[in-house]
Amino acid sequence: MATKIIPTKTRKSIKKQPTSFMRKIFLLLFKIVLWFFGASLFLVVFFKFVPVFFTPLMLIRAIENKTAGKEVYFSHDWEPIENISTNLQKAVIASEDGTFLRHNGFDFGAMQKAFKNNERGRRIKGGSTISQQTAKNVFLWQGRSYLRKGLEAYFTVLIELIWGKERIMEVYLNSIEMGDGVYGAQAATQHWYRKDAKSLTLIQAAGIAAILPNPRKFKATSSSSYINNRKAKIVKVMRSVGKINY
DSSP states (O other): OOOOOOOHHHHHHHHHHHHHHHHHHHHHHHHHHHHHHHHHHHHHHHHHHSOOOOOHHHHHHHHHHHHTTOOOOOEEOOOOGGGSOHHHHHHHHHHHOTTTTTSSSOOHHHHHHHHHHHTTTTOOOSOOOHHHHHHHHHHSOSOOOHHHHHHHHHHHHHHHHHTOHHHHHHHHHHHSEEETTEESHHHHHHHHHSSOGGGOOHHHHHHHHHTTTSTTTOOSSSOOHHHHHHHHHHHHHHHHHOOOOO
């Protein structure tokens, strides 16, 4: 039986093919990762100085309403933080993130508590700080996947380092959902109280903060007993927040 002899050059090319293919894949992945880090850093620096007029959540809600055959209502007015009542700033700290002024983006105690509460159901829920919520609202999509939570942590670190607390609060109060189709403090204050965000009273600010867990379901005015109880608790905590120093 004749033995087939493969030329030396052919044998070398066969060996090189897998190596060359893997190298191309590695270089492609490296370029994608490099592009992602560059783009994300650019966006974070960009939004440190430029108002955030539109977020992924706003688009998602518009699509949801359109698909459901509902009216696509959108109200959003950017206001600098000096035009937003300190009462609302205190209210969201009291209701959403009591350690906002002290932590570096993450409240590990709250995260651990949330993890234990959701361990049986294997759901990622709760424990998010204002910084994490801001990172999610501005740069990411809604959901509870580990991929999104990982990206949320990455963007949280970036905005804490580059933006600082005051800018985080400013973007947060201008981008979060505060009603069905209502985004940001100014639009919410106009929607619920027919006034400007700068003139919110203690109780009114607590009313907006109280509905944040589900702003499309709850109402800041003519509220249910559940929301009224939340308002009262938030007001109590607000009194202990003290002066806000960013």
